[in-house]
Amino acid sequence: MSKIRIALLGVMMIVSQGLLAQEDSLQTENNAGTKISSDSVSVPTVKNKRIKIDGVASVVGDFVILESDIDKSFIDMETQGIPTDGITKCQVLGKLMEDKLYAHQAIQDSIVVSDAEISQEVQGKIDYLVNAIGSMDKLLNYYNMEDEQTFRDELTEITKMGMLSQRMRAKILEEMEITPEEVRIWFNSIPEDERPVFGDEVEVAQIVKKPKPTRESVQKAVNRLKEIKRDIEENGASMAIKATLYSDDPGKTENQGFYSFSKKDSFVKEFKDVAFSTPEGEISEPFESEFGWHILKVEKIRGQVVDARHILIRPEISDDAREEAKAELDSIRSKILDGEFTFQDAARNFSDEKETRFDGGVLRNPVDFSTRFELTKMDSRIYSQIVNLQGEEISQPLMEDTRSGIVYKLVKVINRYPSHTADFSQDYLKIQDLALKDKQLETIKKWMDEKIKDTYISVGSDFKGCDFTNNWLKK
Structure with a gap:
């Protein structure tokens, strides 16, 4: 395997990390360089200047990629601290086109993302943004949106496309494994002077x-949770707001205590036991886990998946x-x-x-x-x-x-x-990981080559000179 190929693995990982936010999140930073970005919404950037939406870079199936989307991708990478030196507009456009092809093919393959999943993701993003900016009115003004429903509809579409893209890629690579013999052959194919260091x-x-904690401290935490539970049940208080104000869960700002999970997910046993034994719409009694004391409300049961919101209080030490x-x-x-x-x-x-x-x-x-x-x-x-x-x-x-x-x-x-x-015996796990990534890259490339042939694709004149990794120009 050549040095170019090893480097390509690294570039793909860097670009993928930097563009992940394009498909599945809106990101905010504080005032000096305030910006919020998405894949389709025109966004404010530094000092209230706006990105100009000024041309179509590409069309993939039913999806349009604007030149401004490429600019926003660079901003996303820079604000996440990902170096952009050496990453070209052609590479970024290529990655955006890959994401759109995934989403396009997911629709063709009838891959489904449920309305409940999308709604949960959208609500989490809106809660995060409102908390970061200060109010829904400020958020709407920031995006130049007429009303909350318009903004929610726009964000719902972006989120749906992002989730479809992720699931299509996961389907292509599902259950992919690599044998020890494949790892050995892959490693031995690399010239000694080109092996990773x-x-x-x-x-x-x-x-x-x-x-x-002392018994008194534990009892104080339990009593506080009982008070919150009573206020929600008897006075109609919002558990989401209570979680934001009082929970010791580090993730409360982003999700207001909300989690969606199955019995197979990696939540502590005590949490799952209570979640799967509490009736829908009810709030549990206080219970203990290694993280502290909780109450939990089951908001919805969807087959083997539970949507629950919790409040955590750690007894004082x-x-x-x-x-x-x-x-x-x-x-x-x-x-x-x-x-x-x-x-x-x-x-x-x-x-x-x-x-x-x-x-x-x-x-x-x-x-x-x-x-x-x-x-x-x-x-x-x-x-x-x-x-x-x-x-x-x-x-x-x-x-x-x-x-x-x-x-x-x-x-x-x-x-x-x-x-x-790299030494095969001493570094086997790292070598195995690199070999698996290369196998995945080969699988994705083969899939891309096949789908590009069967999908309508147009590349803007400014980008026809790009040396894309995939055959977007259908030469």
């Missing part, structure tokens, strides 16, 4: 102590409880340094984090579930905790505000791997 990597372990957790970690750290037991043994016996405890506290990389983290791609929070650790050094107790509340931890780098050229 992986940066410095580390394996990290941690011991976590979670301060426990006292200063004494925090000091106790830190003191326990100090003691554990001293005993490890004195050789009474290893860091891994201490994690297995003393850590409160069940996800890592049985692996001796070793963290898993969420990208590929391996134990290695490449330093340049590491979560900034973890990186800041380990960057100054040398050799066998163990950190002092560190406080962290996690999704499940305040915790204290000890952190240690247990292995370091210097930058190196």
